Amino acid sequence: MLAESAHNGVKSIDYSRVQFLWARFRRIASRWVFGFCLVSAIFSVHASDRKFFKVCAPPANLPMSHKSGTGYENKIAELFAQELGLKLTYEWFPQRIGFIRNTLRFDNTSDGQFKCDIVMGVIENFELAATTIPYLHSSWALVYVRGRDLDFIESQDDLKDLAPELKSRFRIGVWDKGPAPEWFHHRGLMEYSTPYQIMSGDPERNAGQIIENDLVNDKINLAMIWGPIAGYYAKSITAHDIAVIPMRNELRVKFNFQIAMAVRHGEHQWKSEINRLIQAKQPEIKHILDDYGIPQIKITASEKSSD
Numbered sequence: 001m002l003a004e005s006a007h008n009g010v011k012s013i014d015y016s017r018v019q020f021l022w023a024r025f026r027r028i029a030s031r032w033v034f035g036f037c038l039v040s041a042i043f044s045v046h047a048s049d050r051k052f053f054k055v056c057a058p059p060a061n062l063p064m065s066h067k068s069g070t071g072y073e074n075k076i077a078e079l080f081a082q083e084l085g086l087k088l089t090y091e092w093f094p095q096r097i098g099f100i101r102n103t104l105r106f107d108n109t110s111d112g113q114f115k116c117d118i119v120m121g122v123i124e125n126f127e128l129a130a131t132t133i134p135y136l137h138s139s140w141a142l143v144y145v146r147g148r149d150l151d152f153i154e155s156q157d158d159l160k161d162l163a164p165e166l167k168s169r170f171r172i173g174v175w176d177k178g179p180a181p182e183w184f185h186h187r188g189l190m191e192y193s194t195p196y197q198i199m200s201g202d203p204e205r206n207a208g209q210i211i212e213n214d215l216v217n218d219k220i221n222l223a224m225i226w227g228p229i230a231g232y233y234a235k236s237i238t239a240h241d242i243a244v245i246p247m248r249n250e251l252r253v254k255f256n257f258q259i260a261m262a263v264r265h266g267e268h269q270w271k272s273e274i275n276r277l278i279q280a281k282q283p284e285i286k287h288i289l290d291d292y293g294i295p296q297i298k299i300t301a302s303e304k305s306s307d
Helices: 015-043 072-084 180-186 209-215 227-236 268-280 282-291
Strands: 004-007 010-013 052-057 087-092 119-123 136-145 172-175 193-196 222-226 242-246 256-263
Touching: 052 072, 052 119, 072 087, 072 119, 072 268, 072 282, 136 209, 136 227, 172 180, 172 209, 180 222, 209 222, 209 227, 222 227, 227 242, 256 268, 268 282
Parallel strands: 052 087, 172 193, 172 222
Antiparallel strands: 004 010, 119 256, 136 222, 136 242, 136 256
């Protein structure tokens, strides 16, 4: 508010006060503009200004990622790094609550740099980061070992209105997160289920071990699991014939999801670079996913963009 003084009964503006306030405003404004330009410069960094393709990923999360480099997200990261002429590096962090906060958005480091610049697999329009166009569309799936009393299941419809004698055959493994609990509840099968905790204190434990260990060893005889995990283990476990039945949306339960990559909000040029690669390298990406046995649905156009 401008200062005023009285002179001969008439209010007049104190110009010295105006000059002081104007000078102060200019100093504050210049700092704000400098800071804005600095942030803009950071966010405008694109591949030509980078030396590394820095990925944050869980270290034991097959078939997606693994510290040995054997996951399909590792292979896609290698493809992109090579295309951009960048050295591929990793920041490993277990799949936990706070993953994005402790990786992609974490810059409290010795050099002030973010730990990584990309996460290779998140749900499309993920809220905690900006997401690219999707590169994978898949769904949850029913999984069982053929030849063990459940061969009558050829689709999810075969679990409707089951007689008590058929229901009694089930020993179902159900994750505490995801669509399975609700769907099995609608089908009246929860009393035949064993709960599994999708996040445990063991960073080496991953969701696929429900197939590799408990399903194969007949501790359970049916599970519902994310399709890429189901397809990978069904292909890699050659001693048993494992049925993988992709689910379709029903009973107000969503099973199919599109998977994109995550970058930081505001990094528009970097996001555009990654979108360009996803589009240009679709045949190579599909070949990688096919090699891992990943069930795939045709990718659909995004309804909105996460920025």
